Amino acid sequence: MTTDRRAEVVWQGDLMSGSGRVENVTSGAIGGLDVSWPARSEDPGGKTSPEELIAAAHATCFAMALSHGLAEAGHTADQLETSATVTFQPGEGITKIALAVEGKVPGIDADAFQQAAEQAKENCPVSKALASVPELTLDAQLA
Amino acid sequence: MSLAGELAQAGQAAAHVEVTATVTLDEVEGGSHRIVASTLLARARVQDMDKAEFERFAHAADEGCPFSALIKATGTVTVTTELEGGADDD
Numbered sequence: 001m002t003t004d005r006r007a008e009v010v011w012q013g014d015l016m017s018g019s020g021r022v023e024n025v026t027s028g029a030i031g032g033l034d035v036s037w038p039a040r041s042e043d044p045g046g047k048t049s050p051e052e053l054i055a056a057a058h059a060t061c062f063a064m065a066l067s068h069g070l071a072e073a074g075h076t077a078d079q080l081e082t083s084a085t086v087t088f089q090p091g092e093g094i095t096k097i098a099l100a101v102e103g104k105v106p107g108i109d110a111d112a113f114q115q116a117a118e119q120a121k122e123n124c125p126v127s128k129a130l131a132s133v134p135e136l137t138l139d140a141q142l143a
Numbered sequence: 144m145s146l147a148g149e150l151a152q153a154g155q156a157a158a159h160v161e162v163t164a165t166v167t168l169d170e171v172e173g174g175s176h177r178i179v180a181s182t183l184l185a186r187a188r189v190q191d192m193d194k195a196e197f198e199r200f201a202h203a204a205d206e207g208c209p210f211s212a213l214i215k216a217t218g219t220v221t222v223t224t225e226l227e228g229g230a231d232d233d
Binding site: 001002003004005006007008009010011012013014015016017018020035037040050054088092093094123125126128129130131132133 | 144146147148150151155156157158159160161162163164165166167168169170175176177178209210212213214216217218
């Protein structure tokens with residue numbers, strides 16, 4: 001099944017002094033998120049940014065892919081604590097994404113967990129979509 | 144942000160811009176899933192600008208947007224535009 005997910009942003013003014021707001025998304029789960037260029041390129045000051053939203057997307061997608069891979073290998077995870085850190089270099093773009101996971105997975109050894117995490121990192125749809133990011137790293141640990 | 148930057152450079156700092164992105168996830172060969180497309184719609188109120196000009200800005204913004212560049216490596220990005228109260232409103 002194909003799924004479409006939509007997000008709407010309203011922007012007022014120019015880039016440097018203007019601001020925007022993430023207004024509506026398909027699910028209604030998030031909205032009213034303020035964004036601005038200074039918050040994106042300097043101190044966030046309580047505002048989210050495209051990079052932070054990508055980080056949320058990537059950590060979520062990676063967690064889903066890893067949970068699936070582990071379950072298929074007979075090691076359903078109790079808990080996967082995942083994070084993605086997206087590095088933005090103004091003028092250059094998104095230069096790096098660092099994935100990290102700490103897993104509570106009964107009966108798996110560190111090598112097998114590392115392998116499953118590598119698989120998820122390579123194959124989750126968001127990783128695939130972001131394949132042209134110059135650097136994608138992974139730190140996988142068992143709790 | 145990229146579009147706001149393009150418009151500001153053209154002296155259109157007071158623009159009101161609404162952008163929606165629809166991201167499509169599809170099942171591909173082998174049963175795996177892939178983000179295959181991002182469809183952008185840019186609607187704006189800009190002083191003294193006709194539709195063709197706004198469309199050029201929207202495409203320039205897409206060219207300069209880091210995220211568009213990433214998606215384009217493996218999927219498609221399409222941009223459509225709508226102008227409210229533009230110079231060609233009739």
